[in-house]
Amino acid sequence: MVNESTRLSAQDWARAALKAIADGGLAAVAVEPLARTLGVTKGSFYAHYRNRDELITAALTEWARSHGEAALTELAALTDPARRLRELLTVVVQAVQPLAPSVHLSLLGDRNDPRVRDAVHEVNRARLDLLTRTYQELGLPPDRAASRARVAYAAILGLLHLAQTDPDGPDSAALAEEATAVFLPS
Template sequence: MVNDSLRLSAQDWAKAALRAMADGGLAAVAVEPLARTLGVTKGSFYAHYRNRDELITAALAEWTRSHGPEALAEFAAITDPAARLRDLLTVVVQAVQPLAPSVHLSLLGDRNDPRVKDAVSKVNQARLELLTHTYRELGLPPDRAASRARVAYAAILGLLHLAQTDPDAPHSAALADEATAVFLTP
């Protein structure tokens, strides 16, 4: 049953669009199915957005905000670089759930879309900068710190990929311990 009295915000629509993107990329973002999922009519959508493209832009901005520099601020505030890296790896790896959809990985299928390219680039850049800075503070020279950051980040993305395809993936706590042991080694 559709509830027209339900007041959804623009952010509610953007978050619903992100859930759809996680399952099927940009192609999965469609107003009517989102309205059904949210239990409202399309009129609710048009109270916030003129069209699907505006919704996609807003959803990508929300993803960038929630996964980019703003989201990393709490980790950047940790003064001990080893503790920062340990906490970051633990949080990221423990968030990886078997067969769970990933906005980041789903967006790679739409990587030629300029909006997607920009959002993924911002998120990647923020994460790589934090990792590189952390490895620099741990004593690695600049080139080596940047290389280690890329390898650590690639491993994190690889774990996300494996989790999407492997229902028998190891428990995330064990993976977090292993990732911390590997990526804290100088």
């Protein structure tokens, strides 16, 4: 817990809001409970944001930045598409933890909010673009590469969903091997 003398940044508040979103969607973002969680007063919040909507917008912007194109830069730079796909699948699948809340999945309940729709679209587009490009570099024609990318990405989101509900799921390293075997064209 942060003590009162510690000054929180706007990003600290946005990250706390993202944790709340992962646990309960946009409805879980409330200033007083976040302040209690952070160990500060509401005054700290108002030093950075005028209202809850600004905080939600900042949190969604941070999530889109940290889970979209910027997060994929290092993987995108790999020149061997087979290695890129293998590492991408391994990183994503190994990040899936049993019973762990997911911002992405929690946002689906708020998909009619334009801010949510835009953030999810940005993250999905970055991930699908990288997967599609990778499959094209592996020799699939553009239409087939786009389809394969969608199926692979749907499987990844499905693994996130299963992890939220199944505490006894398989080991993430084993899942990463299976995902690579299934989604890496031979």
